[in-house]
Amino acid sequence: MPRALFEKTGNAVYISHLDLMRLLQRGFKRAGLPLTHSQGFNPRPSVSIALPLSLGVESRCELLDFQLEGTPVPNREIRDRLNEALPEGVRILEVYDNGRKLKELTLLESLVILEYDAGVPEDAAEKIRRLFSGGEVMAEKKGKKGPVQQNLIPMIRRLEIEACRDDTLVLSVLANCQDPALNPGQISSAISLYLPELRPDFVRYLRREIYDTNVDQFR
Amino acid sequence: MTDLKHRILPTVQKPARYTGGEWGEIKKDLKDVRVRVAFCFPDTYEIGMSNLGMRILYGVMNGMEGVWCERVFAPWGDMEEAMRANHLPLWALESQQAVRDFDMIAFTIGYEMSYSNILNMLDLAGIPLHSKDRPGLHNIVFAGGVCAFNPEPLAAFVDFFSLGDGEDITVEIVSLYDRAKAEGWSKEAFLREAAKIPGVYVPGFYRHEYHEDGTLAAIIPLEGAPQTVTKRIVEDLDNAFFPTEMIVPSTQIVHDRANLEAFRGCIRGCRFCQAGFSCRPVRRKSPQVLYRQAVRTLEHSGDQEITVSSLSTSDYRGLKELTDQLIPYCAEQRINLSVPSLRADNFSRELMEKLQTVRKSGLTFAPEAGTQRLRDVINKNLTEDEILNTCAQAFSGGWSNVKLYFMLGLPTETDDDVLGIADLVYKVIRVWKEHASQRKKGLRIHVATAYFVPKPHTPFQWEKQITPQEYLRRCRLLKSHFYSRSIEYDYHSPDLSRLEAVFARGDRRLGPVIEAAVRNGARLDGWDEYFNYAKWYDAFRECGVDEDFYTVRGYDEGELLPWDTIDVGVSKEFLLRERRRAYQQMVTPDCRHGCAGCGANALLKEVACDA
Numbered sequence: 001m002p003r004a005l006f007e008k009t010g011n012a013v014y015i016s017h018l019d020l021m022r023l024l025q026r027g028f029k030r031a032g033l034p035l036t037h038s039q040g041f042n043p044r045p046s047v048s049i050a051l052p053l054s055l056g057v058e059s060r061c062e063l064l065d066f067q068l069e070g071t072p073v074p075n076r077e078i079r080d081r082l083n084e085a086l087p088e089g090v091r092i093l094e095v096y097d098n099g100r101k102l103k104e105l106t107l108l109e110s111l112v113i114l115e116y117d118a119g120v121p122e123d124a125a126e127k128i129r130r131l132f133s134g135g136e137v138m139a140e141k142k143g144k145k146g147p148v149q150q151n152l153i154p155m156i157r158r159l160e161i162e163a164c165r166d167d168t169l170v171l172s173v174l175a176n177c178q179d180p181a182l183n184p185g186q187i188s189s190a191i192s193l194y195l196p197e198l199r200p201d202f203v204r205y206l207r208r209e210i211y212d213t214n215v216d217q218f219r
Numbered sequence: 220m221t222d223l224k225h226r227i228l229p230t231v232q233k234p235a236r237y238t239g240g241e242w243g244e245i246k247k248d249l250k251d252v253r254v255r256v257a258f259c260f261p262d263t264y265e266i267g268m269s270n271l272g273m274r275i276l277y278g279v280m281n282g283m284e285g286v287w288c289e290r291v292f293a294p295w296g297d298m299e300e301a302m303r304a305n306h307l308p309l310w311a312l313e314s315q316q317a318v319r320d321f322d323m324i325a326f327t328i329g330y331e332m333s334y335s336n337i338l339n340m341l342d343l344a345g346i347p348l349h350s351k352d353r354p355g356l357h358n359i360v361f362a363g364g365v366c367a368f369n370p371e372p373l374a375a376f377v378d379f380f381s382l383g384d385g386e387d388i389t390v391e392i393v394s395l396y397d398r399a400k401a402e403g404w405s406k407e408a409f410l411r412e413a414a415k416i417p418g419v420y421v422p423g424f425y426r427h428e429y430h431e432d433g434t435l436a437a438i439i440p441l442e443g444a445p446q447t448v449t450k451r452i453v454e455d456l457d458n459a460f461f462p463t464e465m466i467v468p469s470t471q472i473v474h475d476r477a478n479l480e481a482f483r484g485c486i487r488g489c490r491f492c493q494a495g496f497s498c499r500p501v502r503r504k505s506p507q508v509l510y511r512q513a514v515r516t517l518e519h520s521g522d523q524e525i526t527v528s529s530l531s532t533s534d535y536r537g538l539k540e541l542t543d544q545l546i547p548y549c550a551e552q553r554i555n556l557s558v559p560s561l562r563a564d565n566f567s568r569e570l571m572e573k574l575q576t577v578r579k580s581g582l583t584f585a586p587e588a589g590t591q592r593l594r595d596v597i598n599k600n601l602t603e604d605e606i607l608n609t610c611a612q613a614f615s616g617g618w619s620n621v622k623l624y625f626m627l628g629l630p631t632e633t634d635d636d637v638l639g640i641a642d643l644v645y646k647v648i649r650v651w652k653e654h655a656s657q658r659k660k661g662l663r664i665h666v667a668t669a670y671f672v673p674k675p676h677t678p679f680q681w682e683k684q685i686t687p688q689e690y691l692r693r694c695r696l697l698k699s700h701f702y703s704r705s706i707e708y709d710y711h712s713p714d715l716s717r718l719e720a721v722f723a724r725g726d727r728r729l730g731p732v733i734e735a736a737v738r739n740g741a742r743l744d745g746w747d748e749y750f751n752y753a754k755w756y757d758a759f760r761e762c763g764v765d766e767d768f769y770t771v772r773g774y775d776e777g778e779l780l781p782w783d784t785i786d787v788g789v790s791k792e793f794l795l796r797e798r799r800r801a802y803q804q805m806v807t808p809d810c811r812h813g814c815a816g817c818g819a820n821a822l823l824k825e826v827a828c829d830a
């Protein structure tokens with residue numbers, strides 16, 4: 001099954017996971033690339049996205065598995081034709097065969113961009129570093145049966161202050177993305193909870209890269 | 220730093236409604252643009268983007284050199300709250316710029332219950348509500364759509380109305396504005412010139428005077444305005460503009476599919492139906508053109524579903540030819556083809572079976588009335604036999620879902636007619652017992668009743684609406700006769716239809732009421748989540764206006780009607796004749812049996828009525 005690496009940026013970050021599936025299906029159709037369909041009463045086009053992205057989050061590393069029917073089309077051409085047929089903000093970076101098994105995709109590198117309208121508070125970087133070097137940082141996560149408390153520390157491989165400008169503080173976080181998965185939103189809510197003086201005015205998130213358990217790039 | 224709007228977006232429901240950027244969106248370079256039009260739909264994105272008329276006119280205006288038309292929709296409540304809290308004025312999707320910076324503000328209005336949204340959107344945009352408070356050419360507000368056929372409740376707010384099909388008249392209006400802006404005309408000068416365009420109605424050029432009993436005494440044209448304004452029509456739909464490159468929303472909308480229009484007008488003449496009369500005469504597209512447009516639309520959009528719409532699609536003469544071509548194409552492309560509003564004739568039955576190979580959906584009938592007597596009164600040409608025969612076929616083919624729609628409060632309706640609905644439903648159940656091939660699934664009959672709203676430009680435009688109490692009594696009476704578990708009965712609360720009746724036949728004295736209701740917080744009235752009659756009730760009391768005057772009173776045949784200035788082509792004599800026939804329980808055969816003389820063919824200059 002071919003796989004596409006794509007990014008979701010700009011206004012496209014506000015498109016929900018389900019809507020994105022529909023958008024991609026239409027994109028294939030517009031590009032004249034017919035998808036195979038599932039069997040059964042209500043046949044569905046065969047597309048699936050590896051790790052559903054939360055609304056509002058930007059990503060440079062989304063994976064899409066799909067299956068075409070009819071005469072084979074070279075991967076580069078699939079990429080180009082799709083890019084001609086997709087709205088702004090959804091861009092296919094690469095199409096390739098023999099993608100790795102998704103269960104080996106275990107780590108995700110995210111940027112958590114904290115915005116402070118009155119400027120980044122003093123010692124913020126240091127305080128955050130100290131908070132996440134302890135043994136326990138609890139944060140809530142929406143579970144299927146309501147909110148659950150999770151300790152973030154065992155899920156985090158690496159947390160760094162990547163940049164600290166006048167009013168933004170950028171954290172890069174390498175953490176588990178499968179059972180259990182860390183949601184980058186938990187990082188900012190933990191900061192607001194444990195370090196109320198560092199509660200940001202706004203937070204943005206960006207998914208930057210995906211890895212296997214050895215921190216080798218996953219494709 | 221993230222700007223205010225982008226900080227709000229992640230916090231509201233379905234933010235993709237507010238960002239634009241969809242496939243097929245039209246953007247222009249501002250330095251090539253002389254006239255900017257903010258095309259507002261007075262409801263949410265999901266509803267507005269499902270509206271074919273808006274899509275057509277979006278294409279028409281953007282097809283004009285030097286003109287950029289952008290879309291604006293009513294924000295959902297959570298977004299409105301955030302906008303107000305942060306002083307963020309309403310913006311248009313394409314440029315994301317404030318609506319108040321636009322030259323022209325256009326509305327398309329298809330539903331009376333969106334009047335509060337119109338005012339609320341102007342308010343959110345920071346544009347003065349009253350026409351008189353917008354002295355210049357900038358922010359000129361105009362409106363079209365079915366509700367423009369009685370525009371009086373909005374007369375104080377909207378500078379002018381565009382009546383009828385918009386393809387040609389909109390170009391004339393926007394071109395005139397282009398010239399007016401370039402030459403620096405005053406607003407008055409522009410409106411005077413605009414009023415000379417056939418189909419343009421400038422309410423400010425008419426004075427309404429009332430008798431002591433509240434009825435209209437006179438409508439006096441000023442500034443040389445015509446006594447009546449006749450709606451515009453497109454005679455040749457094959458050559459009319461149709462946008463095959465349409466916007467494809469990135470988020471799900473109500474009608475999330477490609478949409479084609481087979482014809483305009485209706486041959487049927489159901490006496491309650493406003494669209495049926497006000498969209499006459501009948502004009503159709505040829506099946507060849509429709510097929511071509513279907514294929515091009517689907518190729519551009521990537522849609523996996525297409526629907527052929529019109530008021531009564533099975534009356535489309537080219538239906539067989541069209542579906543013979545379209546069904547194989549859709550099957551090959553794995554596209555679902557749906558043909559709504561099919562009737563119960565043989566061809567339609569065959570067609571339904573063919574389409575079933577693509578997808579199964581339920582059976583829907585709108586007998587509107589429970590007895591043949593009352594169906595004759597309303598001229599709804601659907602017999603019990605047709606319904607039961609179609610049901611029998613469908614049940615033996617394995618279908619087990621039926622939806623039946625009725626109205627309560629129709630002229631001359633008695634309790635016998637109400638109970639006739641129950642009778643009909645039980646007959647459907649009996650047919651199921653006799654014919655069902657898949658008994659295990661069980662039968663589901665969904666029955667819904669609506670509260671009859673008399674509409675302008677119909678033979679029932681003079682009728683009384685029954686009181687809400689009486690409507691509810693009839694609903695309960697009906698309900699007490701439904702005891703099968705297969706039946707699911709829904710009736711709407713009467714409040715919304717009562718308001719709809721007020722505004723459908725309303726006059727200028729309702730302007731202050733709408734304004735007061737919006738001040739009280741009325742908005743998104745078409746949505747159960749928001750509709751609250753109390754806000755309107757208070758507004759009526761505040762303004763000293765009695766709802767009953769417009770509803771249960773009924774209008775006298777000799778009375779001057781607020782919409783008498785508007786000519787939709789169908790003559791008053793014809794409407795009166797039809798009303799008489801209704802009371803005599805006389806049906807008027809559909810136009811295919813012969814022209815009934817509605818008068819609308821007089822609007823055609825080049826061709827004959829294509830009923």
Ligand code: SF4
Binds near residue numbers: 484485500813820
């Ligand atoms: S002009 Fe005659 S045929 Fe045409 S819509 Fe009117 S009644 Fe029907």
